[in-house]
Amino acid sequence: MTDMVIKIDEYSDVPIYQQIRNQIVMGISSGELKAGEQLPTVRALAMEIGINTMTVSKTYQMLKNEGYITTDRKNGARVRAEIQKSGVISDENKAELRRIISEARLSGVSKSEIKNLVDEYY
Amino acid sequence: MTDMVIKIDEYSDVPIYQQIRNQIVMGISSGELKAGEQLPTVRALAMEIGINTMTVSKTYQMLKNEGYITTDRKNGARVRAEIQKSGVISDENKAELRRIISEARLSGVSKSEIKNLVDEYY
Amino acid sequence: MTDMVIKIDEYSDVPIYQQIRNQIVMGISSGELKAGEQLPTVRALAMEIGINTMTVSKTYQMLKNEGYITTDRKNGARVRAEIQKSGVISDENKAELRRIISEARLSGVSKSEIKNLVDEYY
Amino acid sequence: MTDMVIKIDEYSDVPIYQQIRNQIVMGISSGELKAGEQLPTVRALAMEIGINTMTVSKTYQMLKNEGYITTDRKNGARVRAEIQKSGVISDENKAELRRIISEARLSGVSKSEIKNLVDEYY
DNA sequence: GTGGTCTAGACCACG
DNA sequence: GTGGTCTAGACCACG
Numbered sequence: 001m002t003d004m005v006i007k008i009d010e011y012s013d014v015p016i017y018q019q020i021r022n023q024i025v026m027g028i029s030s031g032e033l034k035a036g037e038q039l040p041t042v043r044a045l046a047m048e049i050g051i052n053t054m055t056v057s058k059t060y061q062m063l064k065n066e067g068y069i070t071t072d073r074k075n076g077a078r079v080r081a082e083i084q085k086s087g088v089i090s091d092e093n094k095a096e097l098r099r100i101i102s103e104a105r106l107s108g109v110s111k112s113e114i115k116n117l118v119d120e121y122y
Numbered sequence: 123m124t125d126m127v128i129k130i131d132e133y134s135d136v137p138i139y140q141q142i143r144n145q146i147v148m149g150i151s152s153g154e155l156k157a158g159e160q161l162p163t164v165r166a167l168a169m170e171i172g173i174n175t176m177t178v179s180k181t182y183q184m185l186k187n188e189g190y191i192t193t194d195r196k197n198g199a200r201v202r203a204e205i206q207k208s209g210v211i212s213d214e215n216k217a218e219l220r221r222i223i224s225e226a227r228l229s230g231v232s233k234s235e236i237k238n239l240v241d242e243y244y
Numbered sequence: 245m246t247d248m249v250i251k252i253d254e255y256s257d258v259p260i261y262q263q264i265r266n267q268i269v270m271g272i273s274s275g276e277l278k279a280g281e282q283l284p285t286v287r288a289l290a291m292e293i294g295i296n297t298m299t300v301s302k303t304y305q306m307l308k309n310e311g312y313i314t315t316d317r318k319n320g321a322r323v324r325a326e327i328q329k330s331g332v333i334s335d336e337n338k339a340e341l342r343r344i345i346s347e348a349r350l351s352g353v354s355k356s357e358i359k360n361l362v363d364e365y366y
Numbered sequence: 367m368t369d370m371v372i373k374i375d376e377y378s379d380v381p382i383y384q385q386i387r388n389q390i391v392m393g394i395s396s397g398e399l400k401a402g403e404q405l406p407t408v409r410a411l412a413m414e415i416g417i418n419t420m421t422v423s424k425t426y427q428m429l430k431n432e433g434y435i436t437t438d439r440k441n442g443a444r445v446r447a448e449i450q451k452s453g454v455i456s457d458e459n460k461a462e463l464r465r466i467i468s469e470a471r472l473s474g475v476s477k478s479e480i481k482n483l484v485d486e487y488y
Numbered sequence: 489g490t491g492g493t494c495t496a497g498a499c500c501a502c503g
Numbered sequence: 504g505t506g507g508t509c510t511a512g513a514c515c516a517c518g
Contacts, residue, residue, distance in 0.1 A: 085230030102151035108207030273468035329474030346395035352451030
């Protein structure tokens, strides 16, 4: 069982279920959550964060649809052992990346500064 | 007057006024919209896209707040001559960038592929 | 929930959404509205004042942008617990202050009278 | 004839005729414009600033109404010799002052800092 | 139940 | 002619 901590920014416009989803995906990517590792139950995670169980449930459904986790009544939610590697960035993420780079450029951020961030986050 | 074309994805979760805002910002960044160049009037752009003037007005107000354009009754909306360069990427955009890179990584996209996108979009 | 009363001067040049915004900011500053306190819902305030919900919504959006309140679907609109203290007066407010003092001076109002007002309003 | 320079901020939301009016009032208050001193003709000032004569005309009309200047065809516009001293600050300016002080207070500006500004601007 | 978005239409001040 | 404001009404996602 993971002891990863989920932090909700209540001031953010990003919906709570999205914030949780993003943090779990980043946790898997960083290795903090290993393949096959069990996630907290919907109830437990909702309690811990202090939100509605429906919200956590929505998150797990989303992660399942995206292929990041598996869920069943016996084992609860687990990080999927073999996450499908499409090898490409989704069109939506490409569009977002383009927007971010445009804004950074207009703010006077150099290309190499952005690449340093890529190195840092990858 | 610009002949830039704004395209709305009506099925997107991104609000229309945000989509327009993003495209204008990217237009400025790419040089398609030059400093001082006049944007379409609120009415003209609303007509062209087939949406309400209020929605375009909201976009222009947002761009004005962000310092990308100026608006007044004499000159209409224009790309601002001297866009303030903060020199940094906003915390929100950093978080988004981190999320995108995490997802790309999990999809098997290499670091150099992402950097190539940075080169392409910058 | 606050029982603060918002009063609109319908003959004023100041837009309604601005008038509401100003009164809420002054309410926070005076302590009539406490940190964390819930503001009326968009619908309730619109009904109470007798104006459109869009206008109240615009006010809340503005207050949110300025960092005075938070809004979300769970908690509605609330006075922000930790309002950012820039420590400075904005250039716009400085210009306004200068104009007011110039006019007061020309009307024969003494410096100490103005300072008494500062004491009263602070 | 004054050689006072009027500066228009084209990015400001304050209408041009208001900006000119404010600067002339502040010029009178500071002594840069003396009692009886002649102001530029409508046409000359419009040319100098690069705006419509109607706008300057509106400004002069406003200043006349407020009792700051006199106008006639023979002498043009002149700073009034005896500006009426009501001895009080207008309700509008009081409301504005209160708003500014509230905002300054919330931004963490001390009372004495505001009073220093009063000293500076008076 | 809440705030967020959008429409169709109107009127206004500025210039 | 332009952007700014406002209404009356509607639908939506989040929780």
